[in-house]
Structure formats: C-alpha cells, structure tokens
Amino acid sequence: MNTNNKNKNASHLTHEMKKEHGGLIEAGKKAEMQPIFKALYHVAKEESEGYKKAAEGYKKALEAKERMDKIVNDLKTINHDNNTIDIEPED
Numbered sequence: 001m002n003t004n005n006k007n008k009n010a011s012h013l014t015h016e017m018k019k020e021h022g023g024l025i026e027a028g029k030k031a032e033m034q035p036i037f038k039a040l041y042h043v044a045k046e047e048s049e050g051y052k053k054a055a056e057g058y059k060k061a062l063e064a065k066e067r068m069d070k071i072v073n074d075l076k077t078i079n080h081d082n083n084t085i086d087i088e089p090e091d
Contacts, residue, residue, distance in 0.1 A: 008016075021027040 017027065021030065
C-alpha cells in the first residue's frame with residue numbers, strides 16, 4: 001500500500017503551502033480579500049441578471065411593436081381597399 005502521499009510531515013506541508021500561497025503573510029492577505037472578491041462576484045452576477053431581464057423585456061417590446069405595425073399596416077390596407085369603413089350596418 002502506497003501511503004507516501006497520505007503521510008506527509010508538517011514541514012513538507014508547510015513548504016507546499018508556502019510554495020502555493022506565498023507564505024503566511026501572502027496567504028493572510030489572500031484570505032482577507034476573499035470576502036471582498038465574493039461580494040464583488042455576487043454584485044456582478046446580480047447586475048448581469050438585471051441586464052438579462054432588461055434584454056428579455058426589450059425583446060418582448062420589439063415583438064409587440066412588430067405585431068402593432070402589422071395591425072396598423074393591415075388597417076391601412078383595408079382603408080385603401082374600401083376607402084371607408086362602415087361601423088354601423090346598413091338597413
């Protein structure tokens with residue numbers, strides 16, 4: 001059974017941490033910055049969700065405008081074809 005990687009001594013672990021994180025001072029600075037980065041990430045995520053919702057709303061508004069333009073054009077066509085539209089039926 002290979003236990004070489006499982007049973008590293010404290011000195012070796014300290015050396016690895018120092019190599020990976022730049023020592024205790026640097027690791028402490030990084031740890032202090034983590035809540036700030038986390039908060040900034042959440043702000044950016046919320047902002048991107050806001051932009052996504054705004055884009056969806058804009059798309060719906062454009063689709064509604066296209067439907068309205070089609071109705072207006074249809075009504076103009078009817079008006080040109082008949083010249084007048086009678087609302088009340090003739091007896």
